[in-house]
Amino acid sequence: MAPAPELAVGMMDGRDATKVMTIEASKNMAVIDMHSHFFPAMDAAYRARAEVEGLPWIRDTGGGKGFIMQGGTEFRPVDDVLWDPARRVEALDAQGIDLQILCATPIMFGYGRPAAEARDLAQRFNDEALAFCGYAPHRMKALAQVPLQDIDMACAEVSRAMATGHLGVQIGNHMGMRNLDDEGLLTFLAHCAEVGAAVLIHPWDMMARERMPKYMLPWLVAMPAETQLSILSLILSGAFERLPKSLRICFGHGGGSFAFLLGRVENAWKYRDIVRADCPRPPSTYVDRFFVDSAVFDPRALSLLIDVMGEDRVLLGSDHPFPLGEQDIGSLVLGHEGLSGAQKAKILSGNAKAFLNL
């Protein structure tokens, strides 16, 4: 799947040669990136309505650049790899990615809207996702979004999405004050297991943003804490004791701060009754119940992550095409000196196949 080196050098536009060599070295290894985002361009009618109603949309400012807008407000500068499937496939070629899993940019969730409106948006965005992937169906597959504020509607939409070609669903990691151990959210997760939908948990609506006014601190501090909170909510509530083992669930951004802080949690579980009240087994024994992606951006952190989670539980995920994602997708795994070829193969594609049931 990787392009010829000459072509790659041109397309990679100034990246250093080691990346080309890395891509070459990976030629015999399938690469599946299971955490990336898209945003459909949508038609003029939607964009006009979105601008008025405060919905998210893409403003194409030309030259491959644009903005994610929320109503009339610029939310984030982006480029056309986010909304143009042809440009996305060019990027996948340049990066040597065989298959990429696309899901909504979290601003598309619509969880704060009336449920029926969020359902209609989800249906529309989910159909757009399939159309986007249809440009190169063997290179791009999608995870759906659902109106999570209404569990019945969310279950119905994930069923519809699976029937139309999605591999699963991405949801935000909480719904207001309800963490993942909320009964409604557990009902939804059990339904996903029943219909065979892989579930990616993505942090959103970050805690304590008022305390983090600068430097993207909500993305650097609150997002990893959100993800850790979600994992601990499932573990310490005993939810994993009740959820079916067939549930395939993955947490983005390397599981946030979970892996590094597991020792603190384990110690607290041992020595404090109110920590273990609803959790019959040590927290560390539940790591075989979920996956995490590899987006930790540091070989030392990746080593710890694999040590804690096991080599079957970490999947390549880039957060592409955002600046806080891995810019040279897969380079952290491919360039890791402590991993065997077999381990790299698992993380680059084998584990994704298990998670996605491919």
Place this chain on the structure above:
Amino acid sequence: MAPAPELAVGMMDGRDATKVMTIEASKNMAVIDMHSHFFPAMDAAYRARAEVEGLPWIRDTGGGKGFIMQGGTEFRPVDDVLWDPARRVEALDAQGIDLQILCATPIMFGYGRPAAEARDLAQRFNDEALAFCGYAPHRMKALAQVPLQDIDMACAEVSRAMATGHLGVQIGNHMGMRNLDDEGLLTFLAHCAEVGAAVLIHPWDMMARERMPKYMLPWLVAMPAETQLSILSLILSGAFERLPKSLRICFGHGGGSFAFLLGRVENAWKYRDIVRADCPRPPSTYVDRFFVDSAVFDPRALSLLIDVMGEDRVLLGSDHPFPLGEQDIGSLVLGHEGLSGAQKAKILSGNAKAFLNL
């Protein structure tokens, strides 16, 4: 300093024999625990006033047990090692600790009180801390507390505390909406450098507690996020460029989630202008400006911490005598198979001597 093995077995009350062997093995190695808490018993007049005015106090319920109270409410069950210096020294003997640094339990800070009242409380608690340590002055030393809501008063109290025998100061990691890069807090930190006070930053007043109603999640999720937020506030604001290099500052709980998430921060600094706006150098280059304690409760996490921070920047800290602290103080470091004897000596005492200027 370690007791004879026979005595140790009795005093350790059921702990397994490997701990005794570990203590024996450490006999030739000085052990300084630089993160522990105390709460003075105070006199009857204080306790009566505290119960009425909502101040923190110790209710001794007999048999070595009691509660930290806030006014009339039970805040946390504790035992007399927290308030009785004789019992504390027995614990240090049993654990083989040569020197322990005591500081306030954060509920004693009084940051939400009128400044003059917090100053009076700080003076009283600081004097009590010295009296507590006076029971065995070569085994226990103290870090002061200050009325951080008033920077002038805080500077005055840290100066007074240093003159009376404190080694430095412990402060909460934020003051309401003001993170550590607040100009007033930076003035305080610069003053600490000037008067030679070591500074321990301790998480308190945890973010998003309303999202964490059970399982001590504020201690497991929000505390490490608070500490990471504080470190990043100093780094990304460029504060370390302005603070004197003579400042000796340490973050508890292994620096929270900082070390594991540094790769995410470094990547964001590289690829997003608003992350690096006030920070001229890569975030990872500032790790030589602060210390972290070793309270991570997992050898894999400790390895990562030492890899990221360097072996001169990690100090033994137990969070003793609380249940979320290290129960067998130093056992994580002593039992770590990947550390050399020289590295263990640094983490168990050498680095603490540098931090505390002993």
